[in-house]
Amino acid sequence: MSTPRGRTTSHPYSDDGDEFHFCTTCAFSSACLSSGYDKAHLRELHVLVEHVGPYKEGEHIFREGDPFNVIAAVRSGTVKTYVTDNEGREQVLGFFLPGEVIGLSGISHGKYPCNAVALESVLLCRFSFPNIAALATRMPGLQQRLFALLSEDINKAALLAGNFTADERMAAFLVSLSRRYAARGLSARRFMVAMTRTDIANYLRLASETVSRVFRRFQDEGLLRVDRRDIELLDLEKLEELAKNVLRE
Amino acid sequence: MSTPRGRTTSHPYSDDGDEFHFCTTCAFSSACLSSGYDKAHLRELHVLVEHVGPYKEGEHIFREGDPFNVIAAVRSGTVKTYVTDNEGREQVLGFFLPGEVIGLSGISHGKYPCNAVALESVLLCRFSFPNIAALATRMPGLQQRLFALLSEDINKAALLAGNFTADERMAAFLVSLSRRYAARGLSARRFMVAMTRTDIANYLRLASETVSRVFRRFQDEGLLRVDRRDIELLDLEKLEELAKNVLRE
DNA sequence: CGCCCGAACTGACCTGGATCAGTGCGCTTT
DNA sequence: AAAGCGCACTGATCCAGGTCAGTTCGGGCG
Numbered sequence: 001m002s003t004p005r006g007r008t009t010s011h012p013y014s015d016d017g018d019e020f021h022f023c024t025t026c027a028f029s030s031a032c033l034s035s036g037y038d039k040a041h042l043r044e045l046h047v048l049v050e051h052v053g054p055y056k057e058g059e060h061i062f063r064e065g066d067p068f069n070v071i072a073a074v075r076s077g078t079v080k081t082y083v084t085d086n087e088g089r090e091q092v093l094g095f096f097l098p099g100e101v102i103g104l105s106g107i108s109h110g111k112y113p114c115n116a117v118a119l120e121s122v123l124l125c126r127f128s129f130p131n132i133a134a135l136a137t138r139m140p141g142l143q144q145r146l147f148a149l150l151s152e153d154i155n156k157a158a159l160l161a162g163n164f165t166a167d168e169r170m171a172a173f174l175v176s177l178s179r180r181y182a183a184r185g186l187s188a189r190r191f192m193v194a195m196t197r198t199d200i201a202n203y204l205r206l207a208s209e210t211v212s213r214v215f216r217r218f219q220d221e222g223l224l225r226v227d228r229r230d231i232e233l234l235d236l237e238k239l240e241e242l243a244k245n246v247l248r249e
Numbered sequence: 250m251s252t253p254r255g256r257t258t259s260h261p262y263s264d265d266g267d268e269f270h271f272c273t274t275c276a277f278s279s280a281c282l283s284s285g286y287d288k289a290h291l292r293e294l295h296v297l298v299e300h301v302g303p304y305k306e307g308e309h310i311f312r313e314g315d316p317f318n319v320i321a322a323v324r325s326g327t328v329k330t331y332v333t334d335n336e337g338r339e340q341v342l343g344f345f346l347p348g349e350v351i352g353l354s355g356i357s358h359g360k361y362p363c364n365a366v367a368l369e370s371v372l373l374c375r376f377s378f379p380n381i382a383a384l385a386t387r388m389p390g391l392q393q394r395l396f397a398l399l400s401e402d403i404n405k406a407a408l409l410a411g412n413f414t415a416d417e418r419m420a421a422f423l424v425s426l427s428r429r430y431a432a433r434g435l436s437a438r439r440f441m442v443a444m445t446r447t448d449i450a451n452y453l454r455l456a457s458e459t460v461s462r463v464f465r466r467f468q469d470e471g472l473l474r475v476d477r478r479d480i481e482l483l484d485l486e487k488l489e490e491l492a493k494n495v496l497r498e
Numbered sequence: 499c500g501c502c503c504g505a506a507c508t509g510a511c512c513t514g515g516a517t518c519a520g521t522g523c524g525c526t527t528t
Numbered sequence: 529a530a531a532g533c534g535c536a537c538t539g540a541t542c543c544a545g546g547t548c549a550g551t552t553c554g555g556g557c558g
Contacts, residue, residue: 083497085494085497086493087494104400105403106400107400108396108397108398108400108401108403113404133393133396136386137386137389138386140382140383143386143392144382147356147399148357150356150400151353151354151399152358153403154354154402154403155362157403158406161406161454162334162454163454163516165545166544196506197505197507198506205410205412206545206546207545207547208507209506209508209545209546209548210546212507213507213545215507228506228553228554244335245335248332248334414514414515415514415515445534445535446535446536447535447536455516456515458515458516458518458536458537459515460536461536465537477524477535477536501557502555502556502558503554503555505554506551506552507551507552508549509548509549509550510548510550511546511547511548511549512545512546512547513545513546513547514545514546515542516541516543517540517543518542519539520537520538521536521538521539522536522537523534523535523536523537524533524535525532525533525534525535526531526532526533526534527531527532527533528531528532
């Protein structure tokens, strides 16, 4: 993983007596908080965290084939992962919002199988994977959390594999974004997306023209209001109804 | 996971002095063999294995929503995993041949997210997941192997997500089967598949009619010879060329 | 302020594969 | 051996979404 010219610091924390404060945007820290480990273990985990960034728009975090050594939780910004096929066409694999973890797919072969790029200014919490795996042998809760993250990604990857219509895909994409923003305390109804129409189209396996058309039709039907990157979901009910096959509900 | 009315036995092994024999079809045992652990650890792992089966054709191994507690390596036969959507249509998620591991996607939510059914007579090596996870905390090699299996499935799931043509999908499917059979010491050129055309179609997100047509066209073009479930690949080169976008080579 | 450039939008047309509507064929059942 | 059944195959037709060919818009810059 490449480190931007910004600062790299070990995780700042305060340890004022009994209370032990975590960076709340860090998925691992919070995972461990919830599994109720003792202070000594928590501190060990905490020491492994490096805050890196900012990566600026278009800057790569890792590239396909880079040796795998770290995973990272997004602290702020949006990360896109993608591969390019033999003809040079881009296939977007996923978008990662704050609180989500990138790099896990690199474990199996010791190399990242895809590229990760910042779509806007990005800050990361970075963890050495060997170190965190070693710590996991002493912290069953952490091991379990890692297993769960990996397993979840298997299920996520299967989502868009079905043969769904353009409408279903778009609705599922919007509902998923909405929920993920909401989970971070942001509005579930209105948000700014960091990706271009082309990125969205590549992710959903549609042509960018189709993305445009579906946006307009959804707007005509009163499901949403869209102005460039600014999206407001007006009829979340109906969007969820459209998305339910894709999201398996 | 449901257990068929067949025998369930703990893993038989012989421990004649220095030599310690493993069931060679068991993915975990071999994984641990290769990571070079000491005899005491190996025996611990070995004790966790249960041989179950046979499951007969059409019999379910687990169902969507069942509480997750075990993972299993296929010892013989073919397993299909699938989900059904709201309209009752089946979506095939994967086929598992001997040596491959089912159930991993159940980790994240404590329930299996899909159904697993035997397509022909199936024998399994079954492992309690809590037990194997506990053991993994004392065997970093085993933990690493579990991480790798999970991570690999993420990459596998992403494979068929792209927008590929029917020809590319079919070729990739055949080449993948060929390699997996070959890895088990069977012929890479000729094999009997356990799945119906409809299963193949559902897996590849095609109509079964399309699967039939592509089979015939491939046969007309001399790429293969197919007679019901019996498939012989005549031009592996060309099939691999067709498949390379899907398989990312 | 006007120019430039890339993203977004839009309409016209095309096509791969789905769908529909059969037919054929091997296996089981009786 | 005949009947019944389910899977496989095949031809005809249809349509969602891709492709192509522009046009519009907005933001950055000389």
